[in-house]
Amino acid sequence: MQGKKNYSEKLFVSFQLSDRVPKNNFYRMLMETIELQFLYKDTRKLYGSTGNPYIDPVVFFKLMLTGYLENITSDRKLVEHCSMRMDILYFLGYDIDEQLPWHSTISRTRQLYPAEVFEMLFNKVFTMCVKKGMVSGHTQAVDSAPVKANASMESIELKKPFQSIERHFEIVDTENQPPALTPPTGLITAPQYQLSRVKKHQDKLRDNTVASVGASHEKAQLVSNKTHYNPHDPDARISVKPGKARKLNYHCSMSVDTAEVVISHIQADFEDGRDSQYLPGLASSIQDRLAKNELIMTDLLADAVYSNGYNYQFLEKQNITAWIPVFGMYKPEVEGFLYDNEIDQFSCPMGKLLPFKALEYNADGKPMKAYWASRKDCMSCILKVKCAPNTGCKRIVRTAFDPEHQRAYIRQHSRRGKRMKRVRQSTVEPVFGSLVQYYGLNKINVLGNEGAHKNMLMAAIAFNIKKYLKTTERKVVINATMEANCSSKINYTLVLRLF
Numbered sequence: 001m002q003g004k005k006n007y008s009e010k011l012f013v014s015f016q017l018s019d020r021v022p023k024n025n026f027y028r029m030l031m032e033t034i035e036l037q038f039l040y041k042d043t044r045k046l047y048g049s050t051g052n053p054y055i056d057p058v059v060f061f062k063l064m065l066t067g068y069l070e071n072i073t074s075d076r077k078l079v080e081h082c083s084m085r086m087d088i089l090y091f092l093g094y095d096i097d098e099q100l101p102w103h104s105t106i107s108r109t110r111q112l113y114p115a116e117v118f119e120m121l122f123n124k125v126f127t128m129c130v131k132k133g134m135v136s137g138h139t140q141a142v143d144s145a146p147v148k149a150n151a152s153m154e155s156i157e158l159k160k161p162f163q164s165i166e167r168h169f170e171i172v173d174t175e176n177q178p179p180a181l182t183p184p185t186g187l188i189t190a191p192q193y194q195l196s197r198v199k200k201h202q203d204k205l206r207d208n209t210v211a212s213v214g215a216s217h218e219k220a221q222l223v224s225n226k227t228h229y230n231p232h233d234p235d236a237r238i239s240v241k242p243g244k245a246r247k248l249n250y251h252c253s254m255s256v257d258t259a260e261v262v263i264s265h266i267q268a269d270f271e272d273g274r275d276s277q278y279l280p281g282l283a284s285s286i287q288d289r290l291a292k293n294e295l296i297m298t299d300l301l302a303d304a305v306y307s308n309g310y311n312y313q314f315l316e317k318q319n320i321t322a323w324i325p326v327f328g329m330y331k332p333e334v335e336g337f338l339y340d341n342e343i344d345q346f347s348c349p350m351g352k353l354l355p356f357k358a359l360e361y362n363a364d365g366k367p368m369k370a371y372w373a374s375r376k377d378c379m380s381c382i383l384k385v386k387c388a389p390n391t392g393c394k395r396i397v398r399t400a401f402d403p404e405h406q407r408a409y410i411r412q413h414s415r416r417g418k419r420m421k422r423v424r425q426s427t428v429e430p431v432f433g434s435l436v437q438y439y440g441l442n443k444i445n446v447l448g449n450e451g452a453h454k455n456m457l458m459a460a461i462a463f464n465i466k467k468y469l470k471t472t473e474r475k476v477v478i479n480a481t482m483e484a485n486c487s488s489k490i491n492y493t494l495v496l497r498l499f
Contacts, residue, residue, distance in 0.1 A: 017090045027066075027091035029469055034125070036061060042117055055101045060109050061121060062092050063101070068440045068462035075103035115450050118457040122266075123289065125464045129262045130293045134471055136259035137295025140286055141428040142302040143256075144275050146249035147268075147436075147452070148443045149236035153246060156228045156238075225272040235449040237271035250444055250452040253278050254460070255286050256428040258301070262467060263431065263460040265289060268453035276308040283315065299323060301424040309366065309401025312408050323420040326409045334396055341403075345371065346396055348387070352377040354396055367400035435459050 021028050039057040047054060066088055067078045079100050082088045086096065094100060129135050223246070225238050236248035251269040256262065265286045269278055283300060290297055297320060304325040315322040333339070337346045337354070346354040354371040362368055378384050378393040388394040399405060411417045435441040439459040444452045 015096075017086055017095060021087045021090045025087045026469065027087040030465065031091045033469065033472075034128075034465065036121075038120070038124070039117070042120055043113065046112055046114075054112070055105050055109050057113075059092055059094075059101070060106065060113075063106060064110075064458050065462055065465070066091070068458050069466065071438050071440050073440045073443065073445045075106045078106070079103050110446065110451070110454065113454075115453050115457070118454050118461075122457050122461050122464075123292070125461050125468070126262070126264065126289065127293055129260075129464055129468055130295065132468060132471060134260040134262050134468065135257045135264070135293070135295065137257065137290045137293070137297060139258045139299040139301065139423070140255045140264060140297055141258055141424045142253070142279070142282060142300060142306065143424075143428040143432060144251060144253045144278070144305075145432050145436075146239050146241065146247075146271055147252045147441060147456070149230075149233055149248045149250055149452070150444055150447060151230040151233040151236045151248040153223075153230075153238070153248060155232060156223060156230050156248075159227055159229055233447045235270065235447070235452075239271040250449065251278070252432075252441070252456055253282050254428065254432065254456075255282065256431050258423055258427050260467065260471065261427050261431060263464055266456045266460040268449055268456050270449065275303075275305040276311055279306050279308070279311045280314050283318065283320065287318070299420070301420050301428075303424070304328065307408070309399050309404055312404035313401055316404065321411070322408060323411060323417060323424070324408060325412045325421070326405055330399075330405055330409070332406060332409050334398075337396065348373065348381075348383075348394060350381055350383060352381065354394060359400065360397070369398050369400050369402070371396040371398070431463070435463060439463055 036058045039061060043057045063078060063082065066082060067073065067075075070078075070081060072078045072081055079102070082092065083100055089096060089098075092100070126135070130137075223238060228238065230236050230248055233248070236250065238246055239249045239251075240246045249271045251271040251273065253265075253267050253269060253275075254263060255265045257264045265282065267282065267285070279302070283297075287297055299321045300315060300323065302322070302324045304327055306324050307327040307330075311324070312322055334346065336349050339346050344356045348354065352373050354373045356369055356371055358370045360368045360370050372395040373393045375392045378388055381387070439462050441456065441459045444455050446452065446455060
């Protein structure tokens with residue numbers, strides 16, 4: 001007989017949400033694993049003594065964690081998604097007939113909490129991974145990537161000059177306002193010579209009538225972080241990747257422990273800075289977090305973009321071995337010239353000496369050591385036409401951190417150095433792909449560098465907590481399998497003895 005289900009809504013008198021969520025459900029295991037009661041104490045000072053109560057801090061961070069676990073970056077969609085999932089409602093501590101907080105309340109609470117509260121939660125999850133034996137601490141892989149900001153290149157504006165009339169009125173208004181009403185951010189300015197150069201370039205493009213077929217200079221613009229900004233999100237910076245158009249991005253720096261691929265640190269920076277300039281602060285933050293968990297970092301793996309003489313020297317002073325490839329333009333030796341490390345001088349093929357003469361600085365402000373021979377020796381040399389044709393004497397300029405570069409170059413081409421490169425490529429680089437594709441880091445949906453830092457921290461927390469639960473489940477399965485194998489071996493031995 002054909003069955004037919006007739007549905008009519010009923011009022012459930014005896015219904016427990018916990019009975020409907022299986023024991024092996026992810027959010028049920030997550031609720032039993034992570035303890036967030038410390039948030040009440042850490043956030044109490046952020047609230048006043050009167051007024052309407054805000055959202056529960058524990059509920060807020062559970063909602064945030066759920067959003068990154070489910071790869072949902074919109075607060076409105078997150079509330080709609082959670083209201084239809086019984087396991088998530090059970091994890092949040094809500095019943096099926098309770099209304100979840102409004103999406104606007106979630107947004108205001110995110111702005112209320114400083115980044116230090118998010119870092120506390122990250123440290124707690126990281127400590128859980130350390131106690132589980134998932135973190136070795138001695139080898140850390142570092143990498144960075146741009147993350148798209150919530151701003152468009154189409155709405156960028158030209159900065160005002162320092163001495164403009166608008167700048168003068170803005171200063172006067174700021175001085176006349178009370179301290180409590182002073183705006184947090186002022187008029188974005190730039191030097192006059194940079195703005196004049198942009199105007200001259202654009203006028204030249206506009207007046208140029210000679211062009212190839214299909215070329216158009218009407219929309220051509222010279223945009224730069226020095227001369228342009230986005231008023232919607234002034235912290236976003238213009239950056240470009242090879243083969244792609246310019247975008248407004250934030251800079252995400254991350255380190256991963258190579259034992260079980262656990263994120264040990266993550267931070268947001270401005271995209272207009274070089275990767276190498278962020279490495280000292282990044283290494284110090286990693287060391288502090290590992291020291292609090294009684295771990296020591298001995299090896300640091302990074303890409304060639306972090307290659308810098310100061311970084312090599314800094315890591316050596318910290319007793320950290322830097323497995324960072326030397327930049328491609330560096331040459332370990334000068335062809336045809338021998339270097340004497342004891343007296344710090346070069347000698348040419350004809351036996352003439354080039355001693356150290358002066359300490360100079362290049363365009364980036366990096367110290368360079370200059371060596372040159374005497375004019376008398378070079379003028380009478382038969383190799384001058386080939387060696388120094390346009391100058392009076394031969395001149396050699398080397399970086400002041402040449403010994404550090406030499407040691408890094410040797411490590412790079414060693415057998416262990418090649419193995420460390422493969423370790424870095426198989427750990428930190430796939431983690432970035434996972435955060436972008438599955439943990440809500442495809443785009444920063446908030447404004448400001450601090451908001452971007454909070455987003456990156458929550459994505460890293462979701463990644464670590466999911467790996468923690470998977471590792472725990474895998475260990476339980478392995479232990480059960482080993483116990484089953486041992487019992488089967490015992491039974492087989494008893495059978496043999498009976499026969």
